[in-house]
Amino acid sequence: MKKLINKPEDVVKEALEGIAALHSDLVRVDLENQIIVRADAPLQGKVGVISGGGSGHEPMHGGFVGHGMLDAACPGAIFTSPVPDQMLAATKAVNGGAGVLHIVKNYTGDVLNFEMAAELAQAEGIEVASVVTNDDVAVQDSTYTAGRRGVGVTVLLEKIVGGMAEAGAPLAAVAEMAQRVNNQGRSMGMALTSCTVPAKGSPTFELGADEMEIGIGIHGEPGRRRVKLASAAEITEMLATPIISDLGLKAGERVLAFVNGMGGTPLIELYVVANELAKILKGKNISIARSLVGNYITSLEMAGCSITLLRLDDDMIRYWDAPVHTAALRWGM
Amino acid sequence: MKKLINKPEDVVKEALEGIAALHSDLVRVDLENQIIVRADAPLQGKVGVISGGGSGHEPMHGGFVGHGMLDAACPGAIFTSPVPDQMLAATKAVNGGAGVLHIVKNYTGDVLNFEMAAELAQAEGIEVASVVTNDDVAVQDSTYTAGRRGVGVTVLLEKIVGGMAEAGAPLAAVAEMAQRVNNQGRSMGMALTSCTVPAKGSPTFELGADEMEIGIGIHGEPGRRRVKLASAAEITEMLATPIISDLGLKAGERVLAFVNGMGGTPLIELYVVANELAKILKGKNISIARSLVGNYITSLEMAGCSITLLRLDDDMIRYWDAPVHTAALRWGM
Amino acid sequence: MPITIDDTLRWLQRLADALHENRDYLTQLDAAIGDADHGINMDRGFKAVTEKLPAVASMDIGSILKTVGTTLVSTVGGASGPLYGTAFLRAGMATAGKHELDEADVVAMLDAALEGIKARGKAQPGEKTMVDALAPAVEAAHEAVQAKCDLIQLLQRCCAAAEEGMKKTIPLQATKGRASYLGERSVGHQDPGATSCWLILKTLSDTMGQ
Amino acid sequence: MPITIDDTLRWLQRLADALHENRDYLTQLDAAIGDADHGINMDRGFKAVTEKLPAVASMDIGSILKTVGTTLVSTVGGASGPLYGTAFLRAGMATAGKHELDEADVVAMLDAALEGIKARGKAQPGEKTMVDALAPAVEAAHEAVQAKCDLIQLLQRCCAAAEEGMKKTIPLQATKGRASYLGERSVGHQDPGATSCWLILKTLSDTMGQ
């Protein structure tokens, strides 16, 4: 295992210390509770917005804490949902009296831990609303199963509802918007390589030199199917087509196009994919009103990418464009 | 070779098309000349600032074109200096009558091609000044050799002089500041893995599972020495110590600390390194006045990192903080 | 011969050791159909449990098990943290105030644990989860009481049923947990949670059998 | 038997083929002490040259060589682009207006090329660059003229000297170009630019020798 780390068990803690050392203008790090909190939290009268999940997806979520996005993030061990204690501590730290929104990605672990945390927070008199993102079209949707994973839409949702909460919207409206963004967004991902969880020390799966995994999540897991390596054009087609059809995108509609790197793929390749995606959308007369290209929701050093399309409405555009100042996303201030 | 590409020879062109498709608000892409130009260039009376170099270092330089940073970027083939034609086209495209600064990284190819371009531009009556960055302490400095490579300082310099040019400073002052930033900054890098140039199709060098390269540049080349894999703390020490001593940093001084990923290293590891760097600087009573952590000057998918320290003065801080709006760096607007 | 406080403490310590030894094995199982952390999670959680044990060593069995439950909730994370946490919490509630557990107590404890897991995780048998090991074990415990088995026999039958249930997860297609994302590719792999569940019961049985 | 326009065109076409065939070899040499692109660069440049050749096929040798030079400058990039570009530009200037080249013309052409490379790159022999192949070749050409060799002999001696110079780059420590960054680690590898330089001369010699 080749990593820039000291001991595998210290990676998350030391990265938090690094964040604390370099971003003290933006956030404070509560090392005991293992949470990252916006420096000026709690803001009286503002809805608090928190999220969390396993580490290894950086910059998500810690890199999104700051003005106009998250009030706190709860990083778990690598690829492991954080525990209710962290979520409760974060909820309390950001509660300005207007309630707190929990943004939860749909994984059994995340859902169960956030559920317990919400119960505990409510028992302490804090109003909590939750949204569970489940945008991954690679997974069959069914009420009898664990359902679809929450992936790329989570990033967009955190920005949009973060902007809305910053603008002073009440909890119910923020939660309703969160649900709306989740409903209007879909994603799909693929991997060229596996990644190595530091505590495990070897790759999660083995992939032949001419193989790739289609329909992966963000936890270094294998995908829905293993296929022969293909060109960027073919791969983009494989990811974009199910998204467009699941979302029922029609000619004349406008989207936010998000080309996300899994961590180990260079930016130049993401732009090659972005180019293919732009061609596909243009061919269907769907306009790209906003876009995001880069490594935002990752799987450690996995090579690969995911595509997310979000059908935009005017409110979403307004809050997407609203000022944000976090370690990983910043504009307008 | 596992890459999100179509044909190796089309990577740069298609990535440029992707940039054109997604960032038309910021830049226009001149595909024929293979250059990326700020959307509103040329700005009358403003000094034009351009840079360029081989591709494969993204977001540098194309991701730095926009308000407050570069007016144009000339991407060459992967790891290959662009040609004078591109630099001349870029120089003409951004010339607003106040002259153009060429930011050149010290590699024989880049220097020679920019030299020819400057001669051609001057022959067409455009005033050109050049700065050659050479901040890599891994390389022995000598007037008899090719000298030190230009690496991480280039990013910081582009932001600072870009801010100064945006503020209306004349060419001589901008060029003087560029030289000052270069003089006050030093870098050193290391690799955990090699990378694969698409047209070559196999890794540039082979590295054992327990080995790393210390003192690499940004072209996927081997470094100054191959050593046994070490901890993040030891690696950070190996990189930071030569920088601090070469720069003669003293207690009480303040720096911009830049922890850069080579492309394939996850952000969480960069923060582990940032934490070690912060500890080292704290121990020497050197304060981190500004910082930057992420993949900004990369070597395709190489795993590894570089550290850059820049001794700051008030002017540098002012122009570092000045508004910037590019695909890869954005704040204040 | 009932389960005493001392047996409980010995069980938990041996369980922590067993999970530590099986850390890579469980993680490897999870790598095939999950995210390669189950062994790491369980090891981290039970290491924390052993650190908590001295402070509760003189309490009743219910309190000890509740402490195990809250510790797991606070340290494991993932799906298994809330699930095993709830299981031990409920087991602790079912054995509240007890200083020893007879056959009927053990059945009540196992019933409570299973119900806790089902209430939290909403999984039914056949979905390729820890329930597939625990549910048959609980059934076997009930049958053993009816058959008037002694405690050791009861635990052995429990353990055998859990092992069989664990193995039967191999051909199943997952519909709950992370493995469900793999669809038909989840077939042919043993569920990591069912495996840790069997380890928990086996360690209890072994502790009492010696 | 002088070098005619036709010979020049055949040489350049064969050179493009040779560089294409040796693309991976040159790139591999560059991977060891550079950035793994020299073969790719030369191949790209001479592919562009062959596309330009038809348009200049009826011009004089000087014009053809100048076109090669500007094409290389505009398409190769890296260090080798301006260096070989300048070399061919200067060679073209030295042969301006000529329809054939005799021994003295060839020497003048090689002199100009070497001076162009030295002026641009500031390298002296012994720094592990293309100069280490070209400089001895130029010297050999001068000696061949003094020894009254015919053109073919002259070119063969040139070529042999270049090959020897190329091989002698192996033990050298680079002080110019990218390989200089490696310091003592550059020792033991043959310089890619010296190799392409030998290929250029060898192709010329072979073209004339057949």
Ligand SMILES: Nc1ncnc2c1ncn2[C@@H]1O[C@H](COP(=O)(O)OP(=O)(O)O)[C@@H](O)[C@H]1O
């Ligand atoms: N809904 C559920 N009900 C019962 N058990 C479940 C459920 N979801 C997952 N599990 C169990 O949890 C195990 C995985 O635990 P672990 O790897 O620690 O958590 P995670 O899946 O969050 O990484 C699975 O093997 C399965 O036995």
Ligand SMILES: Nc1ncnc2c1ncn2[C@@H]1O[C@H](COP(=O)(O)OP(=O)(O)O)[C@@H](O)[C@H]1O
């Ligand atoms: N200053 C110089 N003078 C002469 N030749 C040089 C000089 N610097 C580099 N070279 C030659 O250029 C070759 C490398 O060319 P190439 O790989 O195409 O460019 P780059 O080094 O920019 O990647 C070297 O092998 C060397 O022979």
Ligand SMILES: [Mg+2]
């Ligand atoms: Mg997990």
Ligand SMILES: [Mg+2]
């Ligand atoms: Mg090169």
Ligand SMILES: [Mg+2]
């Ligand atoms: Mg798991």
Ligand SMILES: [Mg+2]
């Ligand atoms: Mg090269």
